[in-house]
Amino acid sequence: MAETEKAARVQTNLRLAADVARELDVASAIEHRDKAEIVEEGLRLRRQLMGEEYRALVEAALEVRFPTDAESRLRAIDAIREGVAGATQDGSVTVSAALARIAKNAKVAV
Amino acid sequence: MTDLAITARCQNDDLPNLPPDDATHLVNVFAERRGQNPEGGEEMKGLGGPLYKLHADLSGGRDIRGITWYDRGADVCWLLAGGRHDVYARVEQLAKTDSHWPTSEDWANFEADAPIRLIERVVRNARTSLEEAMKKPGAEVPLTLSPPPAAFFQIDGERLWLRATLFAHGRRQLTQKQVAALWAAVFGKGIPQEGHPEHGGRWDSIYLVGPIPDLESWPPAKSLL
Numbered sequence: 001m002a003e004t005e006k007a008a009r010v011q012t013n014l015r016l017a018a019d020v021a022r023e024l025d026v027a028s029a030i031e032h033r034d035k036a037e038i039v040e041e042g043l044r045l046r047r048q049l050m051g052e053e054y055r056a057l058v059e060a061a062l063e064v065r066f067p068t069d070a071e072s073r074l075r076a077i078d079a080i081r082e083g084v085a086g087a088t089q090d091g092s093v094t095v096s097a098a099l100a101r102i103a104k105n106a107k108v109a110v
Numbered sequence: 111m112t113d114l115a116i117t118a119r120c121q122n123d124d125l126p127n128l129p130p131d132d133a134t135h136l137v138n139v140f141a142e143r144r145g146q147n148p149e150g151g152e153e154m155k156g157l158g159g160p161l162y163k164l165h166a167d168l169s170g171g172r173d174i175r176g177i178t179w180y181d182r183g184a185d186v187c188w189l190l191a192g193g194r195h196d197v198y199a200r201v202e203q204l205a206k207t208d209s210h211w212p213t214s215e216d217w218a219n220f221e222a223d224a225p226i227r228l229i230e231r232v233v234r235n236a237r238t239s240l241e242e243a244m245k246k247p248g249a250e251v252p253l254t255l256s257p258p259p260a261a262f263f264q265i266d267g268e269r270l271w272l273r274a275t276l277f278a279h280g281r282r283q284l285t286q287k288q289v290a291a292l293w294a295a296v297f298g299k300g301i302p303q304e305g306h307p308e309h310g311g312r313w314d315s316i317y318l319v320g321p322i323p324d325l326e327s328w329p330p331a332k333s334l335l
Contacts, residue, residue, distance in 0.1 A: 030281075031280065042276055086214060092226060093117065096226055097223075
């Protein structure tokens, strides 16, 4: 078989590691969906996860990790929080947010 | 690995009543000690929980105390209150109306904080995991397993692979914000890069790859967290 033909062939009989195959079985049973459809969704999600807005999110995460000042850290924390019903803006209960608030209040007091 | 959280009541009512240096010290001691052992310290009897006393005294007679509670189901340790020695009496007072516990709003905010908690968890555990991965090149070493997403290190030549699982328990576990959080926590200011190992990867995972961090300077000082 020519090399180009080999390269064009699509593998359809995926051999998965035992634990991954079990996960896939469970997901398929719970969601009542075809296994191939779930694998396709996984691959699609991988592409989406590294999409356009990803770079901006990394910038925000970096500001949380390596803060330049307390206020920008708090803004960055808000930017990368997930949308959850009942959660409040500026309502982070993390250690990072608590330290940034203390630093911000100390600056205001000075 | 246990998550850490601080109730809004503690942040709004208790910490501002301490000098900023003392409040920062209390939060750092909470993160350091309860990150290692969420149920350490002397138990505060009679208030349920169980609640634990956190002693974070500084030299010069500055007594700094906290009260913590570990929720085993959610694997999170909460700082419920902080202050001077009189904080115990105040918590007893609050307990009469159950006002010392995390509120439903605290729990919602805790859920929303998932990417930030992931950064904090990874930074606390990364050094140990990286050291282990460097000893066993080619082997996957857990970085964080619970709560999801699970993430693993693997050393391959001069590169560090970070694998994070997309799915667990039949549903998607990884968001775009969490991927960004993982990148920032592990690789810092390098250029984000997704890859796929030459030896084949798993369909249910996302792979990030970058240079192996220098253990001499990584992770950064605790004061940044």
